[in-house]
Amino acid sequence: MTTEAAVRPLSPFAGLMSGTIGPVLVVVLGLIAIWYVATVALNAPFQRDIYARAGQTDVPFSQMVADTLAQERPVLPSPHQVAIEIWDTTVNKKVTSNRSLIYHTGITLSSTLTGFVMGTLLGIGLAILVVHSRVLDKSLMPWVISSQTIPILAIAPMIIVVLNAIGISGLMPKAMISTYLSFFPVTVGMVKGLRSPELIHIDLMRTYSASEAETFWKLRLPYAVPYLFASMKVGIAASLVGAIVGELPTGAVAGLGARLLAGSYYGQTVQIWSALVLASVVAGSLVALIGLLEKATLAKMGMNR
Amino acid sequence: MSSIATSRPRFDTPARLAIxxxxxxxxxxTGTAFQPDLGSLDLPRLSIVVTVLAILGVRYSLGFARHRLGDVIIGLVTILSAWFLVETVGNHQGLAAPGFWFLTIATWFASWLFVERMAHWRGLSPFAQKLVNLAIPLIFGITLLVLWQLVVVGAGIPQVLLPSPGAIGTRLVSSVPVLWADFQQTFLKAVLAGYAIGCGSAFVVAILIDRVPFLRRGLLPIGNLVSALPIIGVAPIMVMWFGFDWPSKAAVVIIMTFFPMLVNTVAGLAAADAMQKDLMRTYAASYWQTLIKLRLPMALPFIFNALKINSTLAMIGAIVAEFFGTPIVGMGFRISTEVGRMNLDMVWAEIAVAALAGSLFYAAVALIERIATFWHPSQRG
Incomplete structure (x- = not known):
């Protein structure tokens, strides 16, 4: 390669490949290709079974590939089957319909967001307490951290059943599981953030004779904002997981988790995969949304990099 | 942390707590402790201890006994008082009256006061300081357990809503064989196998990816995205593919642990400075020598970070996967069936086992990290 080529790429294609967009696209396409191959491989035994029963002996390979990609209840549905199912259940159904994925997503989303807001507020509150009290720092923080080594999702069914027993049902129990999962990253991040101002800045506030509250509003909180957004991104993803798992024990009534459970009961693999793909899209967009919010807020505060 | 001494106001938190x-x-x-009309003074041992506590409170708020010996006495009397409270309420289940609750609050404040004082002890030897740092969260946890016990038993909250710690403990001891079988099925088989395979394969893939910059640029954003996805949702699919027994749970664990490990290892392999790599080059070190002697050690903090995250994820994955179908043994299975039968003390016992296993797992990884990365600034602190 000449030096000129190193400075200026020869074609737009080469420029694309040296960034991140090109490689990501290639990897995604590669993954989809692997998916197709796996679909054929995993569905082939059952398809051969069908042929054997129908008495068809020598089916051409191309025919078999086409058939494996179009089974009704495949071991692994092909990407286009999932795409068609998602299109069918989002665009072609009424939003209020029980069979519309939008309806189920909405239900999951509402408890995710409720839980996320409660978890974030709880996390910020705990962080403020911990930063301002030496005793709480020493006694509460170890428990906050070890609370996460506990597989908390295991308690999800119990929380739902118990809250149902005392008359709280619907949105709140699921939201509480989301709250539990999302408060932790926010607490840890905020404690770190509220402590991130340097000692010299805190001393400066003291020379201004600023009260503890003034130091908090004018120094600690602005410093903590980038940390808050970073942990909110983790928290909202955890909230969604909490909401989905929270829907499992309610007996598959509504929501993306319920779609997963119903799909697994009735062997509807296409339904499971479409719920899964949609959940991933929701998770990705929620994180991206927080990212946008972060950019806007930091730009307004003059802290963007 | 900023620890600039300020002139302590006389009426500080401990003084308020003492009052x-x-x-x-x-x-x-002076109030009624238990219905129908059992006064607190009819319970001699309890009332004597609480009186001592009150006297200590007076002394403290007047400014006497503000030394370590006084603090220790407060702690000891508080323990006695809590013990008597738990014992008496066991004889009067669900009959607690305001007087009892006031005594409970007094004891709670006393333990808070003790912890508050302990956090301000100065001039201890490093070993004693370590012990105190360990004791403070421990006392906090025990206080919560005692309060839980007192409230549940005193107010007579039904077992199906919230069992008391005492009942859970009894259940835990009496059903050790069942719990052990569940632990074996879920932890020793599914979690450990899945964790080892998931982390191991991700490590190998990360080293392969690292050799191809194109793949690294393409896979990292995707890996970051995947770590935000609700991967737990693949559980029903894995159960369909690999059957009801533990391999399907191990498969869920593999998928859940793969991406955090991949992303962290790749990031860790990029952590070595250009300067250090140049030094290796001047030594004429080969790719493998550089990898083993420079880049992998530099990557260890990142790798252990992933191993710690994964220890929690693995437990969650295995337990939740069991909700979708399992043989009649396993922690997730036990939790979901006993919830259905309203045996909440068994559920809590299972959760206690899961919590203990999860914490020990995490602690083991953290201990290995401390040994393996003793040179890292975060470990020397």
Whole structure:
């Protein structure tokens, strides 16, 4: 390669490949290709079974590939089957319909967001307490951290059943599981953030004779904002997981988790995969949304990099 | 942390707590402890201990006994008082009256006061300081357990809503064989196998990816995205593919642990400075020598970070996967069936086992990290 080529790429294609967009696209396409191959491989035994029963002996390979990609209840549905199912259940159904994925997503989303807001507020509150009290720092923080080594999702069914027993049902129990999962990253991040101002800045506030509250509003909180957004991104993803798992024990009534459970009961693999793909899209967009919010807020505060 | 000494106001938090102890002790001693009409003074041992507590409170708020010996005495009397409270309420289940609650609050404040004082002890030897740092969260946890026990038993909350710690403990001891079988099925088989395969394969893939910059640029954003996805949702699919027994749970664990490990290892392999790599080059080190002697050690903190995250994820994955179908043994299975049968003490016992296993797993990884990365600044602190 000449030096000129190193400075200026020869074609737009080469420029694309040296960034991140090109490689990501290639990897995604590669993954989809692997998916197709796996679909054929995993569905082939059952398809051969069908042929054997129908008495068809020598089916051409191309025919078999086409058939494996179009089974009704495949071991692994092909990407286009999932795409068609998602299109069918989002665009072609009424939003209020029980069979519309939008309806189920909405239900999951509402408890995710409720839980996320409660978890974030709880996390910020705990962080403020911990930063301002030496005793709480020493006694509460170890428990906050070890609370996460506990597989908390295991308690999800119990929380739902118990809250149902005392008359709280619907949105709140699921939201509480989301709250539990999302408060932790926010607490840890905020404690770190509220402590991130340097000692010299805190001393400066003291020379201004600023009260503890003034130091908090004018120094600690602005410093903590980038940390808050970073942990909110983790928290909202955890909230969604909490909401989905929270829907499992309610007996598959509504929501993306319920779609997963119903799909697994009735062997509807296409339904499971479409719920899964949609959940991933929701998770990705929620994180991206927080990212946008972060950019806007930091730009307004003059802290963007 | 900023620890600039300020002139301590006379009426600080401990003083307020001491007055709280006094007020609630007096209120409790004069009130009715249990229905129908059992006064606190009819319970001699309890009332004597609480009186001592109240006197200590007075002394403290007046400014006496503000030394370590006084603090220790407060702690000891508080323990006695909590013990008597738990014992008496066991004889009067669900009959607690305001007087009893006041005594409970007084004892709670006393333990808070003790912890508050302990956090301000100065001039201890490093070993004693370590012990105190360990004792403070421990006392906090025990206080919560005692309060839980007192409230549940005193107010007579039904077992199906919230069992008391005592009942859970009894259940835990009496059903050790069942719990052990569940632990074996879920932890020793599914979690450990899945964790080892998931982390191991991700490590190998990360080293392969690292050799191809194109793949690294393409896979990292995707890996970051995947770590935000609700991967737990693949559980029903894995159960369909690999059957009801533990391999399907191990498969879920593999998928859940793969991406955090991949992303962290790749990031860790990029952590070595250009300067250090140049030094290796001047030594004429080969790719493998550079990898083993420079880049992998530099990557260890990142790798251990992923191993710690994964220890929690693995437990969650295995337990939740069991909700979708399992043989009649396993922690997730036990939790979901016993919830259905309203045996909440068994559920809590299972959760206690899961929590203990999860914490020990995490602690083991953290210990190995401490040994393996002793040179890292975060470990020397």
């Amino acid at each position: 709280g102890v006094l007020v609630f002790a007096v209120l409790g001693l």
